[in-house]
Amino acid sequence: MQVFSSLSHSSKYYCTAVMTLNMILDEATVQRISQSPGLPQQEPTRSYWAEPSANIHRTGADADEIPEEADIVIIGSGITGTSIARTMLKELEDESDAQIIMLEAREVCSGATARNGGHITPAWYHRYPQLVEMYGKETAHKMIKFQLSHVQELLSIAEEDGLLEDSQCRLTESFDVYVHRAGFEIARQGYEAYMKEEEVSSLHDLTYLYDHMDELKALQLNPSYCGVIGTVLGAIHAYRFVTGVLSRLLQQHASNFRIFSNTPCSAVKTASSFYIVETPKGKVRCRHVVHATNAWTSHLLPGFRRTIVPLRGEMSSQRPGTGLGSGSRPGSQAATSDWQGSRSFVFYTGKKDGVFDYLTQQPRLSPTPSSNYPPPQAELMFGGGLAFNSKVFLAQVGNVDDTQSISELSTYLSQTLPVHFEENWGDNSELSDENDESHWGKGRTKASWSGLIGLSADGNPWVGRVPAELADGRKLEVHEHRPGLVEAGEWVCGGYSGEGMTSAWKCGVALGRMILGKCDTPDWLPNPYTVSLERHANAQLEDTLQFFI
Numbered sequence: 001m002q003v004f005s006s007l008s009h010s011s012k013y014y015c016t017a018v019m020t021l022n023m024i025l026d027e028a029t030v031q032r033i034s035q036s037p038g039l040p041q042q043e044p045t046r047s048y049w050a051e052p053s054a055n056i057h058r059t060g061a062d063a064d065e066i067p068e069e070a071d072i073v074i075i076g077s078g079i080t081g082t083s084i085a086r087t088m089l090k091e092l093e094d095e096s097d098a099q100i101i102m103l104e105a106r107e108v109c110s111g112a113t114a115r116n117g118g119h120i121t122p123a124w125y126h127r128y129p130q131l132v133e134m135y136g137k138e139t140a141h142k143m144i145k146f147q148l149s150h151v152q153e154l155l156s157i158a159e160e161d162g163l164l165e166d167s168q169c170r171l172t173e174s175f176d177v178y179v180h181r182a183g184f185e186i187a188r189q190g191y192e193a194y195m196k197e198e199e200v201s202s203l204h205d206l207t208y209l210y211d212h213m214d215e216l217k218a219l220q221l222n223p224s225y226c227g228v229i230g231t232v233l234g235a236i237h238a239y240r241f242v243t244g245v246l247s248r249l250l251q252q253h254a255s256n257f258r259i260f261s262n263t264p265c266s267a268v269k270t271a272s273s274f275y276i277v278e279t280p281k282g283k284v285r286c287r288h289v290v291h292a293t294n295a296w297t298s299h300l301l302p303g304f305r306r307t308i309v310p311l312r313g314e315m316s317s318q319r320p321g322t323g324l325g326s327g328s329r330p331g332s333q334a335a336t337s338d339w340q341g342s343r344s345f346v347f348y349t350g351k352k353d354g355v356f357d358y359l360t361q362q363p364r365l366s367p368t369p370s371s372n373y374p375p376p377q378a379e380l381m382f383g384g385g386l387a388f389n390s391k392v393f394l395a396q397v398g399n400v401d402d403t404q405s406i407s408e409l410s411t412y413l414s415q416t417l418p419v420h421f422e423e424n425w426g427d428n429s430e431l432s433d434e435n436d437e438s439h440w441g442k443g444r445t446k447a448s449w450s451g452l453i454g455l456s457a458d459g460n461p462w463v464g465r466v467p468a469e470l471a472d473g474r475k476l477e478v479h480e481h482r483p484g485l486v487e488a489g490e491w492v493c494g495g496y497s498g499e500g501m502t503s504a505w506k507c508g509v510a511l512g513r514m515i516l517g518k519c520d521t522p523d524w525l526p527n528p529y530t531v532s533l534e535r536h537a538n539a540q541l542e543d544t545l546q547f548f549i
């Protein structure tokens with residue numbers, strides 16, 4: 001889902017940013033975001049992505065106790081925690097240098113990573129003029145390049161770990177579809193400004209802009225919409241990617257990496273030269289605590305209470321039906337005109353940029369001996385509608401209940417694809433597929449579930465060492481040096497504002513390398529992502545929220 005962070009800094013905001021949180025939010029919402037998000041709630045809604053479960057889903061759940069000591073404790077087993085663990089395990093010079101434990105409150109990978117839209121589609125031209133205005137040209141290019149590089153990065157990791165098939169990590173034709181004229185014209189200006197730059201000349205053959213009704217028709221889209229801007233980006237089955245990577249790490253690093261699922265970290269304390277990580281299975285003494293908990297960050301790091309804020313969203317899985325999938329993209333030389341599984345869409349449906357829907361489609365594959373999973377059957381993975389109604393949107397800000405679907409949004413999602421594709425949406429015949437076990441819903445919608453986004457107050461991820469001021473004042477009294485690792489501390493990596501597939505992996509790589517002392521911060525990590533008290537003081541949630549309500 002691409003857009004949140006692209007919006008929070010627009011120049012429109014700078015003209016009008018005089019509102020305070022209390023003016024934008026109702027009392028109940030202000031109260032919610034001022035409280036701890038608590039621990040992840042048990043029995044979350046069933047995400048279609050996470051069924052069937054990976055065979056490591058309950059790793060360590062039945063252990064009666066956990067080790068009393070470790071060097072590094074990573075809290076959270078989503079894409080962030082996984083990237084950090086993989087980086088450190090691969091780059092440690094000597095395995096005996098560090099014992100790493102990963103704690104997960106629920107099943108392995110049961111947060112946003114298992115509940116998302118599967119898009120690897122960063123905002124590219126969308127944010128360019130505003131990023132230049134805020135950070136200058138060089139940093140603007142670096143930020144966009146960082147996000148774009150995730151498409152190749154995730155493909156490489158999937159290939160290295162033998163996960164190309166299970167993770168469905170692939171290139172897609174990615175279309176931004178503009179419903180309203182004014183939105184399309186602003187997008188066109190951003191696109192033209194970006195494409196003029198010499199740095200992106202290699203993109204010229206890979207991007208397209210359509211603004212004729214015939215072109216929209218050829219794309220099977222509602223021909224009354226205003227325009228489309230597209231390029232080649234990516235899509236992924238993030239649950240199978242992450243659990244696949246973790247599974248391999250557990251096998252390859254059995255001597256120094258362990259996961260304990262169903263083991264929440266309830267508190268972090270200090271004792272002289274160690275941190276004490278508390279769980280219901282016991283306490284772990286360690287030198288480094290890594291917070292990879294995204295929407296839940298501020299439970300253990302109260303300083304992030306209004307800085308990384310939970311925002312509940314809804315996703316659905318829908319049967320493809322009979323009408324969609326035919327026709328090449330105008331101007332394309334592709335040999336086949338069947339586009340099932342190879343396209344993704346962001347539909348900008350509102351007058352405000354934060355109002356959008358997002359759609360990917362799983363490929364249609366046959367069973368193979370190399371995968372333990374049932375093959376995907378071209379399911380349409382559709383999310384969004386979050387800000388179509390400001391009252392509904394506000395009710396999701398600070399809402400951490402992913403045990404319930406958002407009824408207004410699941411209804412919206414089940415009714416909206418026929419609007420985007422008009423008659424191409426097709427009829428409801430031939431609905432059964434090989435994954436159609438009886439427990440999925442009938443009709444077009446198979447499943448609908450909720451998940452928690454970690455909304456960053458300034459729209460950028462937070463990566464780095466956590467100052468004591470943001471960690472409830474926790475500070476070690478004595479600093480002992482451990483070979484192979486930097487000075488002990490707490491670390492954070494999160495707040496991707498709904499763009500985790502284009503940020504989390506490399507933010508995790510950066511953090512892993514920082515803890516190993518390989519660099520202060522890698523030079524490819526955009527500066528605005530690093531943690532500092534100054535940035536924290538300037539990050540105001542109202543800046544971001546004004547784009548939705």
Ligand SMILES: Cc1cc2nc3c(=O)[nH]c(=O)nc-3n(C[C@H](O)[C@H](O)[C@H](O)COP(=O)(O)OP(=O)(O)OC[C@H]3O[C@@H](n4cnc5c(N)ncnc54)[C@H](O)[C@@H]3O)c2cc1C
Nearest residue numbers: 001076078079080105111112113116117119265451500501
């Ligand atoms: C509905 C929805 C749609 C989205 N669509 C997209 C998309 O299409 N493209 C995109 O780029 N991004 C999308 N995102 C965002 C993306 O999924 C996230 O940014 C990314 O998955 C965050 O990964 P993470 O590992 O940081 O967090 P998570 O995957 O949420 O993992 C955090 C883990 O920490 C655990 N945890 C929390 N607190 C504790 C504790 N105290 N003790 C132990 N464990 C704890 C949680 O149980 C959880 O498993 C979407 C998000 C949602 C909710």
